[in-house]
Amino acid sequence: MxxxxxxxxxxxxxxxxxxxxxxxxxxxxxxxxxxxxxxxxxxxxxxxxxxxxxxxxxxxxxxxxxxxxxxxxxxxxxxxxxxxxxxxxxxxxxxxxHYQPPVTAATLILWLGPLALLIIGALVISVIARQRRDSSELTAEEAAALAQLRQSSPAQDQ
Amino acid sequence: MTEQTSASWRWAVLALPLLAFLLLVGFLLRGLFSDPTELSSALVGKPVPTFTVPDIYDTSVIHSEQALRGRPMLLNVWATWCPTCRAEHEYLNQLAAQGVYIVGLNYKDDSRSKAVDWLNTLGDPYQLNLFDESGRVAIEFGVYGAPETFVIDAAGRIRYRHVGDVNERVWQQVIGPMYSELMADYNGTNISMEPQS
CATH class of the missing domain: 1.10.8.640 (Cytochrome C biogenesis protein)
Structure with a gap:
């Protein structure tokens, strides 16, 4: 210590x-x-x-x-x-x-890169979040299909 | 959102990191084969900077940028403390023997006598020998090491800058053709000293 x-x-x-x-x-x-x-x-x-x-x-x-x-x-x-x-x-x-490069076509990625990454990250998160919300509720057809699967699957095991 | 658009969104989200990854791989792979010490010269296309500098053999003789005008030439930056300069020296002697016009810029050498000794023992390929004791002239040229070689046209404009030794390969592939072209222009127009803006 x-x-x-x-x-x-x-x-x-x-x-x-x-x-x-x-x-x-x-x-x-x-x-x-x-x-x-x-x-x-x-x-x-x-x-x-x-x-x-x-x-x-x-x-x-x-x-x-x-x-x-x-x-x-x-x-x-x-x-x-x-x-x-x-x-x-x-x-x-x-x-x-110079440690502070001017904004030119060649250095644009240095200046805009972080912002672009932030935007891409926000997009990805929002898309994933939306998908989760959408998939959390089943439509009537899906519910029926699920119920059918639940009934039929034990039979298949044997 | 229909099932179809949701599926294509999913693909896009999945493909995006892969795409970014591949781009990054390409970028880094290129970095593996690039030489970070090779800086693009800010002076290519510009006239030689103004300077005054003594002659290496006789320091009472002062040269200026005027010495680098009037015909195509190479400006070779060298020093006795630079092993690569020794390696390229024999090749410079050969070029000089073929009639290539080379000006030497001795860059921050340990002493003037050492530099003169070198020229006397290894041969002097230079038509003119500039003695840049403080390195001030080299700063004007954006020199950051030795050897460096500049190709200068008849109007006194810097056309190319080579970092590292001039050898057979570099001469055949890059500097030689450029020099020949400048010489052809020079002989064709026959001593026109008009600088083009």
Missing amino acids: SHLLRLLALLVLLAMLPSTSHGANLETYQFSDPAKEALFRELIGELRCPKCQNQAIADSDAPLAKDLRDQTYTMVQEGATKQQVIDYMVARYGDFA
Whole structure:
């Protein structure tokens, strides 16, 4: 029991560690303007490292991720807006470079897929529910057929 | 609801998950054979980005995007820390010997002397050697590794981007035909440098 508690405590502690602690060293980026720093942090969390499949450039130790952080830092310091930085990256690395893909024919399934699944699920449930309700009452013909079956079946067993 | 429509509803409900399952199987099966590291290049069809970069042999000489205009060429991104670059280097030497015009972009190498050593010992297939120490030029090209090879037309427009080594197969099937076609156009129209919009 005490083992379990200790394990639990450890897990809680681990969960409380800031998520960037295992990622890249961001201390080198100094800002005098807190708004720019906030924008920089937001951007590096949203921009995807092209080299490392599924990491934001904030979390990756890949040299390319560092270069892209440097680039983001430079642009933010020069006063670029969020959209300008994102456009810059997407123009060079494609939609892959941003964790929020634009709505296009190719990405439509990402945006509408969950909604479509919800609708299909609701349809299936309503159809099943309707069928159950319909089949719970027998028509007069069905009742007669059932009664006949009940009478005849013991005879068949012998 | 009549019995008949109820039955067809039943079939539809039964068939729907199967259909969804088959679609999913098809989708995932395709995923098995696709290479997730291969990104579509956002720059294909666009003019080469603007840049300035020193020459690898003489850093006082500065090249710009102008060096990538005027004739069809390949731009090969390489570095000495990249084993695949070593693997493709001999093939690039062969292409250069056949008269293929290749520009080299040395990407974030350990040191300039190491890169120059490589060219001196393994041979230099490049008509021009760009030295991108910081990787800034590579970012302009959307490079995310080495080797990468771009096919650039005479108007300085990027036509194709190949990720990975250029070898016999890649050259015969993809890059070679494209390059030959560009060369035929180039020789046919004879040095027309008008960029088409």
